[in-house]
Amino acid sequence: MAVSLPSEILFMVLDNLGDERDFNSLFQCALTSKHFTKHALSVLYRIYDASPLRGGGTEDEQFRTRRPTLSSAAFKTDQNWALRKWVTLWRSIVLSTLDLTYLPYYSYIRYLDLDDLGNLLGSGSIVKDEFFTPEITEFVCRNYVPEGNKRRRGPKTLPDNEWTKVKLGSAIAQKNSLIRGMSCDVPPTTLNEWIEGSPQLQSLTVWSGAVLSQQAGEKIRTHCPDFRQLRIYTWQNKPPANAEKDAEELFNALRPNSLEYFEILSFSHLGPRSIKALGTQTDSLIELKLTSLEIDTIRELPSLGGLPALEVLALTDSAPTIWTEEFYSTLNQVARWLRDCKKLKRLELRKFMDDTELLTQVMMSRGIRLSSLSFAGYKLSNSRGFFDALLLHDSLEYLYLRGEGSEDPRDNERLVQAIGGLTRLRELELKDVSDWFTMDHVMTLTPFLPLLERLWISGEAFNDSVWSAFSCLPNLKSLAIYAMSNFTVIGVIDFITQLGPGNRGLNLSILNAISGINFPEEAQNTIREILAENLDGSFDFGLAQEEFSEASSGIELSD
Incomplete structure (x- = not known):
């Protein structure tokens, strides 16, 4: 039946x-x-x-x-x-x-989301x-x-892609009042019309903050009671637009404590008044991502006070400034501000201030328990205090470090010791900072990371002896090896065949091989077939830069 x-x-x-x-x-x-x-x-x-x-x-x-x-x-x-x-x-x-x-x-x-429609229209x-x-x-x-100061009938030929995209987007927005999110690059008047017709709008992504200059905040406050997320690619001063003034008006116009997510993805001219106006949202902000701030703007950040709901913070690519005594006074104030954000779980810093010093002060606080840390642009040889602080955060599940490695074995051993204490790690990305890792460093580290699912690592003189270090990771799904390496096809296949069901879907990338002699196209395809059949996985292979691969083709890596 x-x-x-x-x-x-x-x-x-x-x-x-x-x-x-x-x-x-x-x-x-x-x-x-x-x-x-x-x-x-x-x-x-x-x-x-x-x-x-x-x-x-x-x-x-x-x-x-x-x-x-x-x-x-x-x-x-x-x-x-x-x-x-x-x-x-x-x-x-x-x-x-x-x-x-x-x-x-x-x-x-x-x-x-009209970005894909724009790409489609431009595909030929x-x-x-x-x-x-x-x-x-x-x-x-x-x-x-429009044609200058006059208007005429549309031509027989199609209008340009941008005009067409906005026209078709308007047709959708005017008929669909259930839209909850928008990603668009349209004129301010068009955006305001779409906002007025979208009472369920919760999130908005725009290319330029300038499109928010014509009372967009008032429109959102009046017509979108559930609005909570704003992402902007760039917000610059382009006369007559003034980013500082427009941002101040926008934040003050939104309903107080309604914005949960605010991000600037690229260059901006936001200043101290913008940050002060952002204070109208201090109780609701969960994610805050700011970039290219000048020192006067950074100095205003502590005025926000401890953000009680903040879980995710990214501060990147500040305007260059001299590291004077006043600079470090500001750094100390910013560090105290971060320590007052008690719910902070995910932190990203990249060329923000003296990031090593700032992170050391923040992470030494017992009141902060991070689950994710992304830190780019530091020197391993000058990071002893930071790694001492890192040891206090065994709650970390995601760690992304990028910086300048050190030839001093003691520096590399300290890094291995610090990371080895983070036994809950699920993702670990070591770019450049591990350039002087040996296979012994990797073999020492991996047994302490049983939950690891994704690993990117560099180093020197890797060969098939290192595969045993990765075989002890039962949950590994992505392994990218950027070390100077001289692996063999037999070694790779032997590694693959030892993996278990927890490694299903593995993407294996050997990205910095010193010679392609051992990996002709046919051999690479064989590895891909075995990975696909055994683990539903994939394989990528890349040679080191030409000057290395040619000069090093005769190098023998020790077993």
Whole structure:
């Protein structure tokens, strides 16, 4: 007797396929039965923004690298096939805003992200030919367009990609009042219109903070009661725009203590007044990421007081300044401020101040228990105090260190000792700072990290003897070896065959080999096949820089 599952269970399966970004399975489910069609398609279009065109989706590799087994013609065919699927998806979304599709696909969108549409429009004439049906062409061309101080009818030819992207985005935003997130690069007036029509808006990502200059904060406060996240790529002074003034007005206009996430990704001109105005959000901020601050702006940070909800903080790439006595006075104040943020769990510093000194002061506090630390731009030979402080944070699960390594064995031993005490680590990335690691250092370190899932490590003179150090990591899923190495195919295969089920999905990368003689293309493909068959894994191989690989091709690494 056939067993039928309740609809609720089947719909849960479809939702899980959406969580896994499994577009193909969702599409096949939509074709299988009319009973599945609506829910399967609603899930599929809800994740439309996970496109491989800009780094998402299961077909991402087809857009970034050619698979070794594919010829040039086959690769191009494979790539075009994937592109056509995304053309079809976007075309369906746009046509649905014109009421020309089976279902209102636009209404399933919860995150309006137009970056991928822009990439699609710029992918060539073939894509445009397939995307622009007569209905879409008529829609984007029929309105008046500006021409100097006059306006004229749209031309027979298509308008530029940016104008088209905004036009199509507006069509979606005007008809879908359920949008909860936006990522867009549009004029201020357009953004304000979209905000007014999006009462459920919770997050906003914009390229330039200048688009927030025309009362965007007031619009958000009036129309978006659940708004809580703001991400900005760059916020610069571009007359007549003034970043300091606009930021101050924005923060003061938002509902007090409503912003949970604020990030500046690239260069900004935010100043002390901006930071002071950010104080209207001190009780709600959970994540704060700031970059390119000048010393006067940094000096204002302690005025925020201990942020009671702050869990994630990133401070990077400050404007250069002289490290005077006044500078260190400011550093001490910033350190006290960080220690007052009692819920801080994840901290990232990169060229912020004297970061080694700042971190040492912060991490020596018993009131701070970090789970993630990213620290770039320091010298291992001058880090004894920092590593003493690091030993106090055995709560760390993620550690990313990048700096200048040391030829002094004692410095490397101190680093190994400090990291070896972090037995809860799941991810460890040592870039440049471990350039003078020997295989003995690695063999000493790894037995103390049984939970490690991801490891990036450099070093010198690695050979097959080091594989035993990685074999003792039962949960390892990603191993990138940037050490100068002279591995053999037999050694790599022997390592792979010793791994267990906990290593399933392993990505193995040998990135700095001194010679390619032992790894011809055929041998690399053999390793890939074994990894794929045994562990559903993958393999990458890269030679050291040419001057090293040629000069060092005769070097014999000791066993």
